[in-house]
Amino acid sequence: MSQNINSYFDTVEGRNVLLEGCFQVAKDDGVVVLEVGEDVWGNGHYYSGDIDKLIEHYKDAHKKICPEIDFRFQVGLSRHCRIELLERWMEPFLEKDSFYSIDLYCDEFAQPIKNFKGLYRKAKEKGWILKAHVGEWGTADDVKEAVEELELNEVQHGISAVASPAIMNWLRDNNIQLNITLTSNVLLNRVESIEKHPIRKLYDYGVKVTINSDDIIIFDSEVSKEYMRLYEAKVFTATELNQIRLYGLESRGFQD
Known part of the structure; x- marks a missing residue:
């Protein structure tokens, strides 16, 4: 996959194709509410750290492809990243009122779920819906722990429960x-x-x-x-x- 797909989408042009494709698939599928967004890492990688440019890019694609869909902008965190980096990358997102939810994903076993409590506390203060990928590969206890530690509203996967x-x-x-x-x-x-x-x-x-x-x-x-x-x-x-x-x-x- 990294040879055939990731290398193409790891460009500004490829990212734009991916984003517009996401909105088009949602439109064709009759989706009413679409929740999708950007990893905090992506702001620096694709938009040179310009959070306003990132927001406008998503808004423009939404308006162009499917303005009838209720688009909810999500903030993403990669679980394998160091907390100090996530804290720095997340700050520009916290300064804006454009975002609706937060999600934590990637390797469930990369680091303890409690490490992310500070980040989720800030997200809760912003009124964001709190979600995290957990319990796809872990245990039922991992699901309960994540909900309690991060005060989650929803769990992505959670099937180990x-x-x-x-x-x-x-x-x-x-x-x-x-x-x-x-x-x-x-x-x-x-x-x-x-x-x-x-x-x-x-x-x-x-x-x-x-x-x-x-x-x-x-x-x-x-x-x-x-x-x-x-x-x-x-x-x-x-x-x-x-x-x-x-x-x-x-x-x-x-x-x-």
């Missing part, structure tokens, strides 16, 4: 939403198949789950395809899938 009925009940009782990307879980050999994906058990325990796309170029996983794959695999009925769809909309302030 299925190993603990107590933690599933805890997630349900605390109204913690799991944003799940099924096809990538299968293709990365995290789960055996769509049919055996733990999303069904999580849903049956009353955990709020949503269905999401993940690296569309790699996984061929537009949101509509994820819904259809679950339906065709008889994991959920159409009525249940609609309820999951409503979870996602309601969590963003929409009523169907």
